[in-house]
Structures are given as structure tokens and as C-alpha cells.
Amino acid sequence: MDGLVTTVLDQDAVAGAVVVIVSGDNVILSKGYRLADARTGRLMTPDEDKVPLASVTKVFTALAILQLAREGRLALDEPVARHLPDLKLNQRFGDIRILHLLSHTAGLEDRYRGYFAAHDKLSATTELDHISKVLPQQVRPPEDVIAYSNASFVLLGAIVRAVSGLPFETYLAEAVLTPMGIDDPHFMHAPRKAGTVSPFHVWRDGRYHAIDPEPFAAIHTPSGGLALTGRDMARAMQFLLRTGSGSAGAISSANLAADMKRTAWPGRRAFAGRSLGYWTGTWAGHRVYHHGGSHFGFQSGMTLVPALDIGIFVAANGPGGDGLMALPRRLLREIAAPHERPSAAYTTCNMTCLHAYEGRYLTTRRNDTGLDRVVVPYQTAFTVTAQENHALLVTGLGHTRRFEAIGEDYFETPEGDTRLGFRRTNHGHITGAHLDGGFHSFDRLHFWHTQASLDSALWTALAGALLCLASAYSGWRARQRISSLPLWQGLTWIGIITVVTEVLDQSTHGDDLSMAASPGAGLWTMTVLYGVGAVSLLPVTVWLSSTNGKRHTGMGERFAVFAAVPFFVWSLFAAWKWNLPTAALTW
Structure with missing residues (x-):
């Protein structure tokens, strides 16, 4: 493992890592590799360095839900509205149930802009009000397809709070983590104490630069806000692999471990990769249960192989840790089960x-x-x-x-x-x-879905503007007088193109908009300009009809403006399809 880990750290320019492997009550490997903090030269250690789990947190959120279900305090087939009646979410494609949230089948889209906005900036009065403001929309019927959803686990955390009567972090710490022997978790929304969470690192100018992670909005904790040490993760994996009679409160840990591995949708092959608590598949002939995460500049992954009684946890303190995340599969293929390569019987497909x-x-x-x-x-x-x-x-x-x-x-x-x-x-x-x-x-x-369709809004608008300017030039050549409407129309659309292009460039490549609570002046300007472009087609229609057959306007001028109209219409339609005019309205 030393050779495998250090090789991928070099390949991916990652400063440091933690690797933990357990089997039964034994910790086979628990080791830190290289730098924990480039500013001080401190090395990574699995006992002291808390690493953000990112989406591996979802495993613990699922465990909390299943524990409450075991206690009879909720049922997985219950609608979300039963526990969150004040939630403002338009479920226009069908009622969302707890099982849908656990299995990423609620039909929710993904969202980035404004998703991590601070509570006070949204003027939200309650936690549910805040959640309602940042939730992405439901765009598919539930059970239509698996679409990975952080928002689903935000809702699961709110359900844990509603059912238990405790803040999510309190319930998770007391009812889930403490029975595992984890007594000092860190939640990424809490103030960061010195040494609490290791910084992440980027490779720049020939050396590693350490960066402290930003605070994480509290409502998102259930989807990715937990930080633990490698030692903590060893205890968690031993708990989740347990098949004996240990207990978590009044609930058998073996029962909870079995619930986590239960298929979410039995008999549905398109959903076969999702259990109630993990992603699942077959590697080197063995059923594995796994979950990965990437956030705060960290990457992490946990893999359980019950048949071999093996649990593997890896974490990298840099955004380029893809090679490290592939180590569990490689470990099974090359070390644990090198000779097992089962495959299904092939069929003919011409x-x-x-x-x-x-x-x-x-x-x-x-x-x-x-x-x-x-x-x-x-x-x-x-x-x-x-x-x-x-x-x-x-x-x-x-x-x-x-x-x-x-x-x-x-x-x-x-x-x-x-x-x-x-x-x-x-x-x-x-x-x-x-x-x-x-x-x-x-x-x-x-x-x-293609770049060509997005680009078409720009190029057709430009073509229409050039046709209008050509019309104005034609009038000047013929009569030494420029027709005012074609000139005004061409210049208007050139201005629209310039401003919208700049706003889009800032929105997609500029500042981090995930924490913005409002769309800002740029997106509102884009919406106003869309309206200007749409309204500008009205005087064109009047001009074309009023100049029909009149000598002071040549056929070439009228034809150029007439030809520009379809280009403008297509540009407006394409912009609408890509939500450009509604970006501020749907923020």
C-alpha cells in the first residue's frame, strides 16, 4: 500500500492522504501519508487529523433515518410532507417519499448558484424556510431514474430533526456516532478551532499551498458536512461490517448494518446499484458497498466488502485525488481477490x-x-x-x-x-x-443539451444585427440618408450581445456564485435586455408594413430587415430554452 499510495500522490499532485483498512476487530492499516499542513511541515496522522468526509456523510445520515425507522418513529414509504408540512416544494411530478430521498429517485435536479447562501442573507425565518429557498426543483417523476441529489439528503436531515426533536448534529453525534465509539466529531459549519480540520492543498508555482476550508452552511450538514479522523472511520467501518449482536441504543447494530445494505428497489435492474445506505456493485467477484465524496478541496471514499470482512477508507487533502479513490477497487483486484474475474454469459448483438x-x-x-x-x-x-x-x-x-x-x-x-x-x-x-x-x-x-444550441443564440442575434446594419448602409448608399429603424435595431442588438456575453462570462467563469443569496445586477440586466430585444421586434413589424411599396425605402433595405427577423426570433427562443432571461427570476 505504501508504494501504491505514494505513486498516486505523485501522479495527482496531492499533498497528503490517510488510508485505513479494517477487518473484524482488527485495524490492518491506519496510516497518514506526507503533508497535513504545508505551512508548518506537519505530517498527516489518522489519529489527529480530522478530514472532511464530504458526501460520505450521507452514509451516516442514512443510518440515522434507518435507526428512526427501526424505532417505529417513521416509515420509509411515508411522504416527506408528513414530517415537513411547512416545506415549500412544488412536487408537480408526484409526491416525494423518504425512500425516494434515500435512493436519489425523488426527481430533483441539481443546483449550484445560490445553493450555499447564508441563512441571514436569505432573510429566512426558519430552517425549513431556508431549505425551501435553496432547494432545486422537481423535474422528473419520482422513481423515473436515479439522479444524484445533495438536496435529498438536506431534506433527510430536516426529517431527522423533525422526528427526533433534536438538531441534526446533536442526534447524529449522540444516537449514531457515540455508539460507534466516536465521541469528538466536527461539523463543517461550526467555528474551526486550530488543528480541528486539516487544510486542503493546491499545487502552484512548484510547491503546495495550504488553504483552510470555508465554513459550510448548517442546513447542508446531512449531505456533506461531517469531519472525522481516520481512527474514527475505522470504528465506523467496524460497526457497519458487524454481523454480531452489538447494539446501538436499543437497536441491534447487526440489524442496522443489514438495513443499510438492503436493496432500495428490489427487482429493478436500473436501480440495482443503490442500497438504502450505499452505492453497491460487484468488484473482483465480491459484493461491495461504497460511497465517495468531494468537497472543501478534499476527496474521500469508504468501501465495505462484507464477504471478506474488509473495510477501506481513503482521504486526500487535495482536489486531484482520483487515483487514490480508485485504490479500493485496485486492492480487491490485485491483492485480495486477484484470481476472481466472474462475468455473465455473453449474448449475440449484431x-x-x-x-x-x-x-x-x-x-x-x-x-x-x-x-x-x-x-x-x-x-x-x-x-x-x-x-x-x-x-x-x-x-x-x-x-x-x-x-x-x-x-x-x-x-x-x-x-x-x-x-x-x-x-x-x-x-x-x-x-x-x-x-x-x-x-x-x-x-x-x-x-x-449541446454547446451549438447555446451558441446559436449569440450567432443568430449577431447575424440579425448585421443584416439591420446592412439595411441602414444600403439606404445611405442609395439616398445618402440612413434609415433610422434599421440602424437603431442593429446597434440595439449589438449592445444586447455585448452585455449579455459579458454577464454570462462572469456568471460561469467569474466569482463563486454558490454562496450568493440573490442574482445580482448582472442577471437582472440580462432579463431586462431580453425584454428590450423582444419588444424591439414590434416596431420592425410596423416599419416593414408602413414602408411597403413606398419609394423612399428600397427593396434591399426592406429585405435585409425582413430577413433579420427570423434570426432575432431564433435568438430569443434559444436564449429562453437556456433560461438566460429567467435566470434572475428563478434564482
Whole structure:
């Protein structure tokens, strides 16, 4: 492990890491690697350095929910509204239940801008009021597809508070962590004491720079705000692997551990990768339960292999720790079970069959209703192409992999540890795909997911503006007089293009907008300019009709303005499809 860890730290330019491996009551490995703080030269230690777990926190939130369910204080099939009656969430596609939140099937989109806004800046009177203001919208029917959702676990934390009568952090510490032997957790919204949480590091100018993580909004703690030491994680993994009769309060820890591994949606292959507490799959012939996290400049991952009684936790104090996160799978393949490569029996899928799956697929973890939509072209996607050797080639996820058919709409890698499935409509059309039973889910890409459609709003507006300016120039050439409307129209749209382009550039590449409580002047300006552009088409219509057949306006002038109108209409339509004029209104 020393060689594996230090190699990937070098490759990914990560300053330091913690690796913990347990089996039964034994801690096989608990070790810190390299720098914990470049400012002082202090080295990482698993006993002292608290590392942000980010989304691994969701495992503990799920455990809290299942513990309350075991106690009979809630049921997984209950609607969220039963416990959160004051929640303001338009569930227009169907009622959301607790099970939907646990399994990321509530139909909620993702959100970034404004999501981490501070409570006082939102003028929210209660925690639920705050949550209601930052929640993303429901854009799919529940149980339609797995779409990874931080907001779902924010709601689960609110349910824990409502049912237990305690703040989420208090309940988690007293009822979940203390029975594991964890008595000093840190929550990332709390004031940071010296030495409480290690800084993260970035490699710049030939050396590591340490950066203290920003405070985390309290409402988001259930989705990713817990920080623990490697020693704490060893105890947590031993608890979660336990099959004996230990107890967590009045509840058997074996029962809770079993609940966490229970399939969320039995019999549904597209959801097979989600249990009630983890993501699950088969690596090197063994069923594994895992969860990863990335936030605060840290990356972390926990993997449990019950059949081998092994738990593995890794954490990197830098954003480039992808290689380290891959170590548990590599550990199973090369060390724990090097000879086990089970795979399903292959079936025949000829080229006609394979061509039906070709296309580009976009992650379901995205935003459709707000300004975040403008970054959709840059989000996780992959391309599927048919190969002459009766296989599919998948590219675009950081690697190229080959999948062979193992059944209708299902494919598997030669190693047997990654499966690719496809979704169809009732009419047989392929609409999406999923890897490892929903661990990653995707929709089939269409034109309004592409950069070309977003760019079309700019280029058609520019084309329309140039046509109007050409009309004005034509009038000047013919009569030494410039027609006022074409000139005004062209200059107006040139101004709109310039300002909107600048606002979008700032919104997508400028300041961190995740903590902004309001859209700001830029987005409101963009909305006003959209209105100006739409209204500007009215005088064009009047001008075209009023100049029809009149000598003082040439045919070339009228034709250029007439030809510009479809370009302007398309630009307005494309901007609307990408939520540009509504970005401020939907903040």
C-alpha cells in the first residue's frame, strides 16, 4: 500500500492522504501519508487529523433515518410532507417519499448558484424556510431514474430533526456516532478551532499551498458536512461490517448494518446499484458497498466488502485525488481477490443491434430550470459507438472501455465489474443509460443539451444585427440618408450581445456564485435586455408594413430587415430554452 499510495500522490499532485483498512476487530492499516499542513511541515496522522468526509456523510445520515425507522418513529414509504408540512416544494411530478430521498429517485435536479447562501442573507425565518429557498426543483417523476441529489439528503436531515426533536448534529453525534465509539466529531459549519480540520492543498508555482476550508452552511450538514479522523472511520467501518449482536441504543447494530445494505428497489435492474445506505456493485467477484465524496478541496471514499470482512477508507487533502479513490477497487483486484474475474454469459448483438445504442449521453445530475443550465455542455457525458467485434466502446469518462452484451439492453466489461444498461420508452426508443445499476445515470443527448444550441443564440442575434446594419448602409448608399429603424435595431442588438456575453462570462467563469443569496445586477440586466430585444421586434413589424411599396425605402433595405427577423426570433427562443432571461427570476 505504501508504494501504491505514494505513486498516486505523485501522479495527482496531492499533498497528503490517510488510508485505513479494517477487518473484524482488527485495524490492518491506519496510516497518514506526507503533508497535513504545508505551512508548518506537519505530517498527516489518522489519529489527529480530522478530514472532511464530504458526501460520505450521507452514509451516516442514512443510518440515522434507518435507526428512526427501526424505532417505529417513521416509515420509509411515508411522504416527506408528513414530517415537513411547512416545506415549500412544488412536487408537480408526484409526491416525494423518504425512500425516494434515500435512493436519489425523488426527481430533483441539481443546483449550484445560490445553493450555499447564508441563512441571514436569505432573510429566512426558519430552517425549513431556508431549505425551501435553496432547494432545486422537481423535474422528473419520482422513481423515473436515479439522479444524484445533495438536496435529498438536506431534506433527510430536516426529517431527522423533525422526528427526533433534536438538531441534526446533536442526534447524529449522540444516537449514531457515540455508539460507534466516536465521541469528538466536527461539523463543517461550526467555528474551526486550530488543528480541528486539516487544510486542503493546491499545487502552484512548484510547491503546495495550504488553504483552510470555508465554513459550510448548517442546513447542508446531512449531505456533506461531517469531519472525522481516520481512527474514527475505522470504528465506523467496524460497526457497519458487524454481523454480531452489538447494539446501538436499543437497536441491534447487526440489524442496522443489514438495513443499510438492503436493496432500495428490489427487482429493478436500473436501480440495482443503490442500497438504502450505499452505492453497491460487484468488484473482483465480491459484493461491495461504497460511497465517495468531494468537497472543501478534499476527496474521500469508504468501501465495505462484507464477504471478506474488509473495510477501506481513503482521504486526500487535495482536489486531484482520483487515483487514490480508485485504490479500493485496485486492492480487491490485485491483492485480495486477484484470481476472481466472474462475468455473465455473453449474448449475440449484431451491428444493427449495436447501432441502436450509439449516441452521446449526459449525466442526470444537472440543472434544467436555472442559470446552471449554461454549464450543461461541460458536464459529465460519454459517447457510445459500435465496434465490429460485437461490442460497444464507451469514451468520455476519463477512459475508454469496451462492453459486451450480456442480455437485452445490458452490457458488461471483460473484467466483469462494470455494467452498462440502457432505458427505453414503451415504443422502444433508447432514452438513457446507467452504469452499475444507477451509480451513474445519463439521458440521451439532444440538440438543446449541446454547446451549438447555446451558441446559436449569440450567432443568430449577431447575424440579425448585421443584416439591420446592412439595411441602414444600403439606404445611405442609395439616398445618402440612413434609415433610422434599421440602424437603431442593429446597434440595439449589438449592445444586447455585448452585455449579455459579458454577464454570462462572469456568471460561469467569474466569482463563486454558490454562496450568493440573490442574482445580482448582472442577471437582472440580462432579463431586462431580453425584454428590450423582444419588444424591439414590434416596431420592425410596423416599419416593414408602413414602408411597403413606398419609394423612399428600397427593396434591399426592406429585405435585409425582413430577413433579420427570423434570426432575432431564433435568438430569443434559444436564449429562453437556456433560461438566460429567467435566470434572475428563478434564482
